[in-house]
Amino acid sequence: MTVLTRGTERTAAQEQPSARRRNARERAWAVAFASPYLLHLVALTAWPVLASLFFSMTEYDLMSPPRFVGFGNFARLFGDETFWRTLGNTAYFAVLFVPTQTALALLLAIALNQRLRGMALFRAAYFVPVVSSWVVVAYVADAVFNPQTGIANQVLGLAGLPAENWLQDPVLVIPTLAAVAVWKGVGYMMVLFLAGLQAIPEERYEAAKIDGASAWSRFRYVTLPGISGTTFLVLVLTSIETLQSFEQVYVMTDGGPHGASELTVLYLYRQGFQFFQMGYASAVAWVLFVLVLALTLVQFRLQRRWVHYA
Amino acid sequence: MRVRMLAAAAAVLALAATAACGGGSAGDDGTVTLRLGFYAAAGDPADTTMRELVKEFSAANPSIKVQLEVAPYVKFFERLRTQIAGGQAPQVWLSDGVLVQEFAARGALADLTDRVKTVNAADYSGIELNRDQKGRVFGFPQGAQTPVLFYNKKLFAEAGVAEPTAEWTYDDLAAAAKKLTKDTNGDGKPDTYGMRVYSPGFTESWWPIIKAFGGDIVTDGNRKVVVDSPEAKAALDWMLAAMGKDGFAPDYVTTEALGKGAVHALFATGRVAMSYGIYARTLPAVNAKVDFGVAPLPKGPKGRGNVAIVNSWVVSKAASPAQADAAWKWITYFAGEGPQSRWARLGEAIPINKKAAASALPADRGKVFLEALDAAGDLGTNAVWSEYTEALAKRVNEALSGATPVATALKTGQQEAQQVIDRFYAGQTQ
Structure with missing residues (x-):
């Protein structure tokens, strides 16, 4: 560092090597300071990712050395009916979950974006399920959807409707899981929307009012464009979360009845950790990664048409 | 400076490596x-x-x-x-x-x-x-x-039904179970069932029943799935009748709705008068102070189907x-x-x-x-037991829930379970 203070009388030619040395030293220090993170990144992220790519091209049961099979696992995957069924289940779950949670989170955020007494309490109430573990949520869900003792069937009974087997019915199981997932996750997205709503300048609403815009028009032409960045973030986060969904089905249905709620990550887990097929499980993981990436890229491409960053 | 930094980096790496490795060996x-x-x-x-x-x-x-x-x-x-x-x-x-x-x-x-x-x-x-x-x-x-037949002595006495003996057949079991099934509150649904036949754990459910009816699940060193048989179909039909037209056993949904592991609570809480149970099931029954006895599995057309x-x-x-x-x-x-x-x-x-x-x-x-x-015989154990039994159980459970005809479920289950076994053993020398 002292070189800098003494360098005023030096020529440009003299300065160049010392500047290079200084830059090199600063770079070295930067690397040294960043090394704990870099070590973490290399050892715990990059290395496992690369290893799983390698394992996806092997037969690997964790106990004997991996045997290279090229794209054999991927070929098997494309002919694996169960894999496609789990992907279908995941897509169905996503189609129900993503729009419902996004719309409900927005509605709640608008409802709770008021300066009223006790509003913090309401906001906290919606956030409680977010911080609860899936095991706890599963118990709550059982209290609602248990076919014998659950509240849902009691309500249906009061309305004179027949009881349903919510989580034991192959048709109802995914909508029921999506409903529970929305209940658990909506609070988090609501907080994101609240932040987005509060970032919209009040003057825009005032200007719209002066121009005679109705409440709906203000929502349509001021609020929605104003929170389009948040909406995009919520959609991307929720989509990724859905495609990676595991814990909920593991705890609540274990993929049942008869595989009707088996999502792709649960299938991956079973192949790897129950059936000793780590190579095949890695192939499933990579296909899923490519799908998540593709979906996210599509969402990024489409955002140009409807997201406004003010 | 460079030397010092390299040394520091080496120290960090060494520390990480030490932390990552487990210890412990012979002294x-x-x-x-x-x-x-x-x-x-x-x-x-x-x-x-x-x-x-x-x-x-x-x-x-x-x-x-x-x-x-x-x-x-x-x-x-x-x-x-x-x-x-x-x-x-x-x-x-x-x-x-x-x-x-x-x-x-x-x-x-x-x-x-x-x-x-x-x-x-x-x-x-x-x-x-x-x-x-x-x-x-x-x-x-x-x-x-190994599973045997658990029975609730109090419920048998109340219904005036003779306790199970070693000579019981599946017909005797069904006849007693019907008498033990009671709708005490008159809501049209039994409050006490005679027998629990379905369980997500097949060791205490369809596996011994299929064997007792003369069917088998795997043969040839447990590498050939043979569950698609008239005997296995008869066994599953008997179970379906128990949960359906005969009505002496809780159905698939009722049992599944109890949640993971809670199926055994059916016997311990007196909701069923009889149940197949392994030795470990004595503990919840004893803890719940159920006055119970055990009897050999009933005789089917081809024995009792004992497994362990x-x-x-x-x-x-x-x-x-x-x-x-x-x-x-x-x-x-x-x-x-x-x-x-x-x-x-x-x-x-x-x-x-x-x-x-x-x-x-x-x-x-x-x-x-x-x-x-x-x-007892073994439970069809082989190198891919977890995977092939899951593939098979999924199909059998479809049949027992009424979602798929028994014949179709057995056929598909056999094919899928066999695929799992073949995939592993193809090219294996062991």
């Missing part, structure tokens, strides 16, 4: 460190008893230093697989009986055949159930499970000779009459030491369990 002073793994929930009586036994074993064998590695069942086996992959598996661990061949076929276990020859096999139950197609033994029994699971100690193939010797010492210690009697007091498993079994089991129930164990 130079003649002591052997033996890492011993078993599954139990923290604070479970089994956990406490195992620790006491390890303490006694260590006191009697001061040259063996035992390090315990305990975790609940699912966590234990998840961790074990990664430990094996990293060359960090315990030297001896308790394996679920149905998983012994899965580990053995993948080269993770030491062959215990020669060591087993050194003990008097007639003193122990279950050794033969662990023998593979080539006559090798990779696990030594720790405790055994023998949870076993296994030794890691990666264990050093000294560690393998120490592991075998532990295994034979645990198989002794004293430790086996202590373990039997937990009410969890049938002791595999025959003397301990004769003295430690309750007199009224012990005989039934021991006779069932003697008559």
